Amino acid sequence: MTNSVVDAPPAQVPDELTPGRSRWHGLRPYLPLVALVVAAVLPYSTLNLPGIFEGPLNSPGTLQLLAICLVFGGLAAGYDLLFGRTGMLSFGHALYFAAGVYGTDILVTEAGLPLWQAAVLTVVGGTTLAALLGAVALRTVGIAFAMVTLAFAQVGAILVARDFGGLTGGEEGLPLDVSGLPPALVGVTNTVNLYWLALAYLAIVVLVVHRVSASPTGRVLAGLRDDERRIGVLGLDPYRFKLVAFTLAGGLASAGGVVYVLIVGGASPHITSSELTLSLLVMVVLGGPGTRWGPVLGGVLYMYLDHRLTAFGSSEAVNSLPAFLSRPLSQPLFVLGTVFILAVYFFPGGLASLRSRLTPVLTALRRPR
Amino acid sequence: MNTVVLLTLTGLGLAALYFLVASGLSLVFGLADVLNFAHGLFLGVGAYATWWASGNLPGAGPDGFGFVLAVVFGVLAGSFVAVLVELVLIRPLYSRTIEQVLVTVGLSLAGVALLQATWGADPRPFPRPDWSRDVTSVLGAQVPNAGLLLIVAAVVVLGALLAFLRWTRYGLIIRAGVENREMVTALGIDVRKAFTLVFAIGGAAAALAGALGGVYFGTVSPGQGGSLLIFAFIVVVIGGMGSVVGSAYAAVAVGLLQQFVNYYGTSGLGDLCVVGLLAVVLLLRPQGLAGKVAHA
Amino acid sequence: MNASSEPVLSVEDLSVRIAGLHILQGVSFEVAPTGVTVLLGRNGVGKTTTLRAIVGLTPRGGEVRGSVRMGARSLLARPTHRLVRDGLGYVPEDRCVFAALTVAENLRLAERRGVTPAYDKVFALFPELERRGRQRAGSLSGGQQQMLAIGRVLLNDNRLLLVDEPTKGLAPKVVTEVAEVLERVAESVPVLLVEQNLAVVRRLATDAVVLSAGQVAWTGDARELLLETALTKSLLGVGSGSGEVHA
Amino acid sequence: GSPQDTASGGGDAAPVKVGLVYSQSGPLASYGKQYIEGFKAGLDFATEGTGKVGDRTIELTEADDAGDPAKAVSVAKDMIGKGTKIIAGSTSSGVALQVAPIAAQNKVLFISGPAATDAVTGANKYTFRSGRQSWQDVVTARSFIGDAADKKVVVFAQDGAFGDANEAAVKAVIGGAGANVSSVRAPASATEFTPFASQIKAAKPDLLFVAWAGTTAGAMWQTLDQQGVLASTTVVTGLDIRASWPTFGAAGTKISFLSHYFDGASDTEAAKAAKAKVPGGTLDLFHPDGFAAAQMVVRAVQEGGDDVEKMVQALEGWEFEGVKGAMKIRAEDHALLQPMYQAKLSGSGTAFTATVQKSLTGDESAPPVAQMKG
């Protein structure tokens, strides 16, 4: 009776497949566009948000941080195609991201290919890898599937750490050789271009995920999440569709890797760790699986915390606390782990559910008028 | 010849360590359906508590009875933390697999960071009896005593677990619960208590692994649990979730495979073989070697 | 009908939904403080669902509404193990013995702290169980498993027994044995019995509740129901043959 | 307008911004701690307690990279964006390797810290190092066998770049001197070392060079000792931070150590100053790196002001007296030539002391000149 079956994520209605009914109905289709435009002109703002960012919005440090956050927003959105929208719990998604990062890095740095060739080869390679490994892993379901994907990712981590032929640089990582890159992507003054690149990546992932979710295939994926058996009985091969979703998500992740390696300027073995893959899950659940913006928000917020908590840990505010508080608080991972736990209890539906949870509060606040 | 003996015995020592970590993980998963990523934390707690006790607890020390006392303290501490985790964090989330994964992942991050905040990231020398640093000559092979100690401990724990499952009332409840949780409640038994107990046992076994692992490695560091955990998971999955005996078999298979391949093959190949073994077992038998039965 | 005394269990407006199916749609009935109340109805009408709702075992995702009380106490929303300890014995439909455990272990599981288990009573009823103590329950025959399932519950004192189709799938000889046992059990404790075998019903039942389409179609004295062939036929779907039920 | 502006350095009396990016948390936090203590002591020493160069204050900005290059790159970009012209730090090699190109791309000075990877030497024109590099370790190791000709040398190292670098260096340095070098490698994640110890023992080397970093070192040494490797051959390895000495256990006294630094290895003015300044009063492995970094920063500012090119010129070929003694920044590839030590451990339990057996001068332990890459 104790079936070790993985629950489908809390059924969220995919926005694409349900008609909107809000007051903003007419405006809604344009909101993403508005958001994109706002994000795109952000680097022209000199707004200072003390405590949130180290410098003004247009400073390289802030843009760099934002770019990393955006890449992870896109990565989480891509992972959500698997987890939130198709109901597949993969513990090995980081592998395809890492394939993108290391693939590009190696092709540019070691093989000396021009960036665009390296990027195309890497994305094709990452997608193929996802297709091959997915074809094997998808023969299992539930926890077994999660474990097989985890095992594959672990193989990736071992290969990177072993540093075959000095290709990956092992634990030291592999700095990207920028001499062959377009000058617009190199140097602190050009951080804004990396930001735009990351934004473009995010926009593309979101577009792809939404288009696919709204496509006939997306309909099938949503069906798979609700009831895989039923899909089979309707005459569709669940395996094929799951493999397509897995491959597509893998391809998106490796594209994310290409962008990431440009932003960070190198590859390091951190990104092959099983922690990253579990973090992806955290991002999606933190944001709200299967929702339009939840995973993106989750990814952005997670990465923001991950980077900013180191500054928080060494800040005056923390250091002035008594030792039993300041010591753990100066450990970024302590704060991050605690945030996960609290999020599970206090935001069960993720950030995306915040709006509906806040609605009663807001109406209650408005009523006295 | 003596290389084979040496590799076999040290491989079994490694297997013993895996088994100690995996057995608790497996029972928790088998009965309570919780995929516990925080299990490595229990190990860390056990190791640090033992380390702390031998320096600070009156009567405890690195040698003789004092050492036993320190280990007992470590095991109790691990067990206590496990129970606390079950009661406070896991219980409200039963049957919500994804949330449990998140909470236990969060806990493993926060817990390890807490250990690090308290005692630093560097490995600390582990207090241990002198004989544990020596070797015993078996058929010409110089076998480390700490490895033998692990093997003995694992065999004792295996025996104790089986005896516990076989002969005690709670063991009965756990075996029955792995088979049909609902019917156990229908006999008037609060199955959640058994969950707590299983966490306590799992925590204790992991803490023991931490303490003896400390003896074996000679040091204790915050991340030790995490790196063992991934192999323990592999052992649990290969052995079949919920099966103590299955975990024992799988641990032996993984330990020996790793050891021999590392010697005869190139470095790192051992780990790859283990992962390959996992993939093969899962593809052929998704329920693992022993399926889901609490063997007695 | 023991109209004078308080019912041991009263069910009011019980509704159960499972996986979207509205299986019980407002069921109300009472169980008399003595004798055997049978719950009748065609296959799939919701008898098992009723019993499981009473002991709080509706599957995950199921939704239960209404009220179930034993004396002054409301049962819904209390955990199953508490209900059972308060004297609600439950023998499930498919027996659910623990196949990997021995007979003795199955029995031992039902023991409770501070209560002396009535092994002599159980072994007097089912001598077979004593003899087969070390056999694995999974290897028992269906009838023996049923004995074990009932015996397990009788180790403790109960205020009410819920028994779901104890004769299902048993050979005629064994059915008679089970019926005899239940008859003796019912002398000391009230029983709510789900049973499809009309012969057994006839032999044991004092009161009857008939379910149909998720609702109560008829309640009253069992004999009255069984004598009326037409009524049985209309309520239970299939005519009870020529009204001939061998007992 | 411009989508992004870069603050420029101010006038003459404006403070000099120096960014320190190192591990405050994460696995290398204790290296980071020594580094920063050393840096502050060095700054004090080089500015004679004023913290100023001329009338310009040195304004330190510290940031934690948690050992993650991505985070280090982010904060480095942030600092550069705010007009910082000097960045120092990098506790781990991964961070050093990825921050170095950033420095070159943006023409700021980067002084790498404890990161030992040889690849930082000659990485580019703007990158210097304030610590030693793996090669210097290996050259020191060679000094243990005298005439290397026809000796059998085994390198035992972990998989990955650190192990590769050490293996390559041994092959070049000791193998180049006529020794026969082979290697045994193990995964960095290994917890059981018997197979590797057996392989080493079977090889019967005259010298075993061990390059192992990480939390499993204690187990590794114990196994080598138990399998009789330490008793049967000369074993050389690097002496890690003081806190790790007890983890060698009984093996500690049987190993020949090459040492970058330990308290008491030198008795220079700088060492005395550092000792007086660091909390606890005991110097450790990476205090000299931080100290030298501060000395180099002060020199760069004195000679170069706000002009990074001038800073580079001022540092190239500069010779100075550091904690370890006479140091020299080699102009060709920015290698930091410095004394290295042979050491022995004595004691037991948790109380060990290290003593110098021999010191090598900076020239004796000099690595070959690397090709400057950028």
Add this chain to the structure above:
Amino acid sequence: MLATRGLTWRIGEVAIVDSVYLDLAPGEFLGVIGPNGAGKTSLFNLITGLRRPTEGTVLLDGADITALPPHRRARLGLGRTFQASSVFGSLSVRENVRLAVQAHRGGSMKLWRRAAADREVAAAADAALDRVGLHHRGTALAGTLAHGEKRKLEIALLLAGEPRVMLLDEPMAGVSAEDVPELVSVIKSLTGDSGRAVLMVEHHMDVILELADRIAVMHHGALLACDTPDTVMANATVQEAYLGEAL
């Protein structure tokens, strides 16, 4: 049209489905009855390929389809409903049916076209919804439907696939008494035309008697009888199986 030959499914020693031989002619309506746990749903699972039989074969139009996966069988015209409603809860009713229509039309993987833009699919889906009378609920989420409506939606999903053989697993389960006639007429309307064959498990005898041309009785996994309603209802063994064994 559809036939099974010695179809058997064992778990361990127990035969859940035991050597079943069935033949279904075009246009025929075969009712399947039997107690809970008799193996009816399991039989459906074997026929539709959700489970692999241990022995025996399934034939469709004379061709052996035993080795085909479920979706291949569905493409050959085998459609089914599930006992516990299995609709896509997080999709709207209309999307549910469109998905079924789309599945039926097959075609390649379309990743970039807007699903909503396919007018043919939409039209066919609306037609199916009309047919079961759910048109007005088109925008509701399937998960929020009342049970009766879900049953209708299941049938609409089935219809959308234009199956030649339909397997209905307890379509009336959980449907309140008032709604039964409507659902019966929907099912009737499906079978009137087109020579479509139907296999239906149902516990409501009156429904079975109204719709079925023949009735098959399952008990302990085996087929006890398969004959015209009158003959079956008069069969003593069937009476026993359905109402329980006589003593």
